[in-house]
Amino acid sequence: MQFRDLKKQYSVLKQDIDAAMMEVAASSAFIMGRPVKELEAGLAEYVGVKHRISCGNGTDALTLALKVWNIGAGDAVFVPDFTFFSSAEVISLEGATPVFVDVDGDTFNMDASDLERKIARTIEEGRLTPKVIITVDLFGLPANYPAIRKIADAHRLFILEDGAQGFGGMIGNKRACSFGDISTTSFFPAKPLGCYGDGGAVFTDNDEWAALADSYRVHGKGMFKYDNVRIGMNSRLDTLQAAILKIKFKAFREYELRDINKAAALYTKLLAGRVKTPVTPEGYYSSWAQYTICLNSREERDALQACLKEQGIPSMVYYPTPMHGQTAYKALNAPTDCCSTAKRLCDTVLSLPVHPYITEEEIETVCSVILGFVR
Numbered sequence: 001m002q003f004r005d006l007k008k009q010y011s012v013l014k015q016d017i018d019a020a021m022m023e024v025a026a027s028s029a030f031i032m033g034r035p036v037k038e039l040e041a042g043l044a045e046y047v048g049v050k051h052r053i054s055c056g057n058g059t060d061a062l063t064l065a066l067k068v069w070n071i072g073a074g075d076a077v078f079v080p081d082f083t084f085f086s087s088a089e090v091i092s093l094e095g096a097t098p099v100f101v102d103v104d105g106d107t108f109n110m111d112a113s114d115l116e117r118k119i120a121r122t123i124e125e126g127r128l129t130p131k132v133i134i135t136v137d138l139f140g141l142p143a144n145y146p147a148i149r150k151i152a153d154a155h156r157l158f159i160l161e162d163g164a165q166g167f168g169g170m171i172g173n174k175r176a177c178s179f180g181d182i183s184t185t186s187f188f189p190a191k192p193l194g195c196y197g198d199g200g201a202v203f204t205d206n207d208e209w210a211a212l213a214d215s216y217r218v219h220g221k222g223m224f225k226y227d228n229v230r231i232g233m234n235s236r237l238d239t240l241q242a243a244i245l246k247i248k249f250k251a252f253r254e255y256e257l258r259d260i261n262k263a264a265a266l267y268t269k270l271l272a273g274r275v276k277t278p279v280t281p282e283g284y285y286s287s288w289a290q291y292t293i294c295l296n297s298r299e300e301r302d303a304l305q306a307c308l309k310e311q312g313i314p315s316m317v318y319y320p321t322p323m324h325g326q327t328a329y330k331a332l333n334a335p336t337d338c339c340s341t342a343k344r345l346c347d348t349v350l351s352l353p354v355h356p357y358i359t360e361e362e363i364e365t366v367c368s369v370i371l372g373f374v375r
């Protein structure tokens, strides 16, 4: 059994993907070729924002956003304590300081009341200026934007939506990557919409910010590539990746997102009441980057993972360490009790195999091992 079966996906889409790759080879337009523009147009329409700037990866997409807002030394950026390292790393890379915010134990996303506490404490301490809230749509579920937007407005903070795992998610009929003042995503192969290497994108409705992001991604270009008006990056989406993404995006819209939701629903039906299953709040729709259950303790979680492994079933711990506990962030001296839910989740979460091509039989097999274990 595969955790996320990219080989199966390729076997289904092979004819179109092979043709698209050959077409790029024949065109020799490897950088900023036509498929890049075509993909960008499709993405913006789907997400429902005015501007989209494709780039090298999801980490660069976050970096581009922080550069656009000129975030740097002395600035505080609020970020969930339970996420992939990248969400916080970009803050430090720009010279700003991450302030870790605890998450909600049901949705795994940023806890709005802890966000208020952390903002208040940062203001009280007076050392850093609050500037940005990086929300993460963890495991495919959009963050609590209704609550977080109110807090952001009250304190005049920007929201940077890290939609690396969230592409395809919704609140009502509004799509992920449209909730931030700037939003980003990643096309890393295992993300909800992935390419065959690295890729990412920035989304915004703001004309000025879009123009700045476009400049930063190509060496701070001005009127043209060899007119350099600011220090930028080299972060473009390869034409080859865009051509592959166009095919995969079609499958994503036509059936993959629907099918992965069916898979998640079956897991929940079979497991609910026996182990803690992921919570999707009323009106929310997830793109299921992960299907993550919670056990009662680290010992129980590790034993279940070993038991699944014995049966040939892969599972993953996303994430084993809270941000505040990472070696790279020791120097911040975050209090050990700063994010107790995040800490508990790191000990108890387990992500199960889920992808649009998983079969009902496979899900039943996984669930029977879990139910046998917890009995």
Ligand SMILES: *Cc1c(COP(=O)(O)O)cnc(C)c1O
Pocket (backbone or CB within 6 Å): 057, 058, 059, 060, 083, 084, 086, 087, 136, 162, 164, 165, 186, 187, 188, 198, 199, 200
């Ligand atoms: C994957 C991921 C990123 C980074 O994306 P890359 O394309 O790998 O750079 C950022 N944030 C989150 C939450 C992610 O899962």
